[in-house]
Amino acid sequence: MKQLTHHQMATYLTDYVLSELVKYFIEDTGCSVEQAMERVYNSPLMTLLQDEEAELYVQSPAYLYELMNDNLLQKKD
Secondary structure (H helix, E strand, O other), rough: OOOHHHHHHHHOOOOOOEEEEEHHHHHHOOOOOOHHHHHOOOOOOOOOOHOOOOOOOHHHHHHHHHHHHHHOOOOOO
């Protein structure tokens, strides 16, 4: 059995976290999948999740959802 590389594991976990964040946002707001994806993918948290060295993707999706909705990470319009 082949071992996963760090990058492969990070990608897998990040994808999982993102799908969970989209689900949480839909549940909380009742918005469409497209709207939820736009909100999640355009959030400041997305940039942090993509930083493999930070390893934020190992945190629980629920915790990351709270971070995403925290006023400190909200985009200013």
